[in-house]
Amino acid sequence: MAKKTIAYIDAIREALREEMARDPKVIIMGEDVGLGQGAFTVTKGLYQEFGKDRVIDTPISEESIIGACVGLAMAGFRPVAEIMFNPFMALVMDPLINHAACYRYVSGGQVKVPMVIRTLVCQGRGAGHDHAPFYASWFMHIPCLRVIVPSTPYDAKGLLKTAIRDDYPCIFYEHIDFYPRKPNLGEIPEEEYLIPFGEADIKREGSDVTVVAILTGVKASLSAAEKLEKEEGISVEVIDPRTLAPLDKQTILNSVKKTGRLVVVETDFKTAGVGAEIAAMVVEEALEYLDAPVKRVATKDIPISFTNEKYILPDEQAIVKAVKELVLK
Known part of the structure; x- marks a missing residue:
């Protein structure tokens, strides 16, 4: 199996690009994800490649971003939202917990809400109380939410592709320490691969x-x-x-x-x-x-x-x- 070396941040971008090319229903939404290239340039180049209808810059309103994603997912799209920093997830609780996480089960499987929320844990940078905390335990508590915590480029790419294809809402955690390229290089296969959820x-x-x-x-x-x-x-x-x-x-x-x-x-x-x-x-x-x-x-x-x-x-x-x-x- 041929392999290549890639940085964590580039593995995430590669997963997004591949899934957008594979499925026209995959869209990206968030603050500055298009012209601004996303927080720390994770979505760099995707706006130019796929256009403004699939890489959508939104107002600074996290609740509105996730509410829109819920509606789009129910309509057959597979939105990938970027919530810049994990503490801002406190602003999306209603559409995420009371709607996205519940609809498939309470509808008897008639409604699916396939969506991904990428969010960043910004610890070790002196970013303070509204950027640094990691609240994964909040979302482990909610039935039908996927909570994903990749620590390597291999895991990040494989798990993000799986999340985008999954029919349940997924929260995909990234960490600021993984973004610098040189310390966070790893090998991944040249060919496509997925990593199943629930496999340590x-x-x-x-x-x-x-x-x-x-x-x-x-x-x-x-x-x-x-x-x-x-x-x-x-x-x-x-x-x-x-x-x-x-x-x-x-x-x-x-x-x-x-x-x-x-x-x-x-x-x-x-x-x-x-x-x-x-x-x-x-x-x-x-x-x-x-x-x-x-x-x-x-x-x-x-x-x-x-x-x-x-x-x-x-x-x-x-x-x-x-x-x-x-x-x-």
């Missing part, structure tokens, strides 16, 4: 402790795993769920049954977060295999500001500490 990826095999990590937590966990093996002889298995809804429970459970220990790493807030749900699932379904309590490494329950960000976000050091507390107790 074991990024690193290990035998002493399972670490389930999300977005930037994956890279930090892999670095922590190398450090722990080198300095302490601790073998860490790192699992990237890739999608939080649906969640690949079986891969996580199989790993925990092997290692007997679990750490969940996320940059969402700790209370009622993604880690809490994964921990609860493991306790319910594999309690007898646990040799120690589940540990959560997450953002502290404090509003994120320019000044406190580096003190409250989880990092490699926090992951190392959590693993040592489980294994070297």
Whole structure:
């Protein structure tokens, strides 16, 4: 299988371009996605290639963007919306939760709402409380929403193409740390590929402790795993769920049954977060295999500001500490 090297941001653009070329019903909507080339130029060139009727610049009204997407999806289109920063998702709750997520089920399958919302987590840049928080746990709670968290170029392209073709509304999370090109290169197949939802990826095999990590937590966990093996002889298995809804429970459970220990790493807030749900699932379904309590490494329950960000976000050091507390107790 022929492969090529691509940056994360370019993998997303390539997925959008390929799906727009494949299906004329795929359209892009959002603030400055056309002439402005999208936040951080993700949609660069698509307006010129596909025109103003398929790459639509909208007013600054997130609720209106998603409301329009719901109507377009019900009419047979496959809209891809860009909500520039994740905290702005608070503005789209009514059309997303009370309409998009519900219509297929409550209509007995007569109505489909195939739409994707791309949104950015802007942590580690001093962007403040209205740009930095990661609220994935909000949407894990809503039935019939897909929640997608790719951490590599390969995962980003394959999962975005799957999301665009899916008949349920999908929230597709990207992270600002993945946008710079040189640090975020990866191999992808030259030919078309899709990644099914609900299939986690074991990024690193290990035998002493399972670490389930999300977005930037994956890279930090892999670095922590190398450090722990080198300095302490601790073998860490790192699992990237890739999608939080649906969640690949079986891969996580199989790993925990092997290692007997679990750490969940996320940059969402700790209370009622993604880690809490994964921990609860493991306790319910594999309690007898646990040799120690589940540990959560997450953002502290404090509003994120320019000044406190580096003190409250989880990092490699926090992951190392959590693993040592489980294994070297």
